[in-house]
Amino acid sequence: MSLTSDIIRGHTETIILAQLLHHDSYGYEINKSIRDRTNGDYEAKEGTLYTAFRRLEQAGYIRSYWGDESSGARRRYYGITDEGRAYYQENKEDWLKIKGIIDRLIEADTTEGGN
């Protein structure tokens, strides 16, 4: 269990949605984007990524379509839906809340006080 894995579990969907906020993109590029933004600290595994795409699409949070590349390998592009934006927003708020909870519980030493 590296840095990532269980700890990032559950954030994959939100991370993907975040990459789609400003422009449509495709799997390979999204993955690279994630790697770049974290300076290589985190990289989504392909299996994880594609299962997440399926989930998000089934839930109606993203739409997909084939790009019409005249050269290069075919690409499946993904675009975020309105529902996806709402879902992203919720998740982001949850994250801010949970961050606080974990901080409290982990740093948590009561530093004297109570009882």
Next chain:
Amino acid sequence: MSLTSDIIRGHTETIILAQLLHHDSYGYEINKSIRDRTNGDYEAKEGTLYTAFRRLEQAGYIRSYWGDESSGARRRYYGITDEGRAYYQENKEDWLKIKGIIDRLIEADTTEGGN
């Protein structure tokens, strides 16, 4: 999937260890402590808690012993080991790092810039 569940997944062990940093404690009390420290926002489920205890003990991060209560129900106390403290410390550092990564990826909109 409530606020907690997948998102907190992976932090359970660290949260438990944190509760044991300053004094030994037992399952029920640890659970209450978690609930109290988060004002009820988070509560570990019993199943999750006890499986985590088993894992932590097998890994040598905590030790357990039966309390000699003369009244009240029997209690199994847990104490953190030196290895547990080290593990806690690592996890805490990982958390700080991951927090930054997720923040970057979720807030992530590059806010113009790159490329």
Next chain:
DNA sequence: CAAAATACCTCGTCTGTCAAGGTATTTTCT
């Protein structure tokens, strides 16, 4: 022409979470 890179995808395994079920004792309420 072979190898590497781009680009897609699925399947099966693993692991942590948790609902549901269970035991035993003590306290509180009526």
Next chain:
DNA sequence: AGAAAATACCTTGACAGACGAGGTATTTTG
């Protein structure tokens, strides 16, 4: 005294997300 709630422990099985391993096809590079 008896019932209900609280304290306190525990296990089992199902579920879901992550991911290693495997696979296809095209294009670029050497």
